[in-house]
Amino acid sequence: MAEVNVSLGERSYTIYIGNALLSNYVENLPHKLNQQLLIITNPTISQYYLKPLLNTLSGHQIEIFEMRDGEQFKSLDSYAEAMDILINAGFNRDCGIIALGGGVVGDLAGFVASTFQRGVDSYQIPTTLLSQVDSSVGGKTAVNHPQGKNLIGTFYQPKSVVIDIDCLQTLTERDYRSGLAEIVKYGVIYDADFFQWLERHTAELNQQDPATLTYAIQRSCEIKAEVVALDEREKGLRALLNLGHTFGHAIEAATEYGAWTHGEAVAAGIIIASKLSEVTQRLNSSDFRRIKDLLLALGLPTKGPQMPWQDWLDYMQRDKKVKDGQLHFVLPVAIGQAEVVSTIEHDTVAAVITECC
Ligand code: NAD
Ligand code: MG
Secondary structure (H helix, E strand, C coil): CEEEEECCHHHCEEEEEECCCHHHHHHHCCCCCCCEEEEEECHHHHHHHHHHHHHCCCCCEEEEEECCCCHHHCCHHHHHHHHHHHHHCCCCCCCEEEEEECHHHHHHHHHHHHHHHHCCEEEEEECCHHHHHHHCCCCEEEEEECCEEEEEEEECCCCEEEEEHHHHHHCCHHHHHHHHHHHHHHHHHHCHHHHHHHHHCHHHHHCCCHHHHHHHHHHHHHHHHHHHHHCCCCCCHHHHHHCCHHHHHHHHHHCCCCCCCHHHHHHHHHHHHHHHHHHCCCCCHHHHHHHHHHHHHCCCCCCCCCCCHHHHHHHHHHCCCCECCECCEEEEEECCEEEEECCCCHHHHHHHHHHHC
């Protein structure tokens, strides 16, 4: 089992990564679990993983909230349902919330934990690759509003993150590849050696080789942990984790969070950002090529959908990353290095989008 620490003073916690961790959940935790526990999951996930988890939790008062499966249920309605369960069960401030699922379940469960009784213990058991390398780590919690994604949320760190890579075996191919996009992102923004390691291990990643996956997840969590420890509330460095996301969120919003998975949209977004960086002479052409080739080798989209420039602009301006009405872009300036740039003319952005879609 690999361990990664997230150093945030008294809010520090450990991420555990390995095989068969779910069926030994309680045994592996260094901390005691609360007597009252709400497990938030959904039917797609619970059919495989709820029983193994419950088997390790004897003696606790357990409530289960099986929310419906889908991004559209990361909503205030689902949040209210979870609150009803907690209140009707008489749960108190010493209870804990366990997220058993992907980023949708994890973001909602974290938000519930951060607000019930002004904050109770939160535990993440991420079951998608994307949630294992990204959403379960770092403490961003959220629900969506009809006007936009993640508009309502908090920063709230979990007490632990347990990543059982065996859970990935039941994931769809598309959701698996979606997680690979975020893994590539870490290499592009932060770690040239890791990027090169990914280039050399595309075959193993495509075959879901366990040892390769464990390292890819561990390194991704280390990078996220390092960035979050330096900039928990996204005043600067943490913004680099949004590489590809301004464009990606526009794609997701325009296609109503259905046709594209988050990771697919991020992959297309990384290409647009990289091309923008190349066109404005920040990134050299061979590095652009390497980024595109790696995404292609991992079966990810490298072209976005076609839509009018005005739509792109509207969606991008609605994104949380807009400051002072100006669009900010995270641009890779070399493999392993990125910057936030806010001085690019709209015409240039529009031309690059046309070229990449
Ligand atoms: P998801 O939670 O919707 O999961 C994708 C699909 O896989 C769902 O149908 C789910 O039911 C299913 N699933 C989950 N685990 C499974 C398993 N082991 N086997 C079979 N099926 C399984 O999507 P996601 O990609 O995990 O997460 C996307 C969400 O994460 C978005 O809402 C995004 O905003 C959020 N996110 C948050 C952060 C953050 O820092 N908090 C970072 C990145 C993304
Ligand atoms: Mg993301």
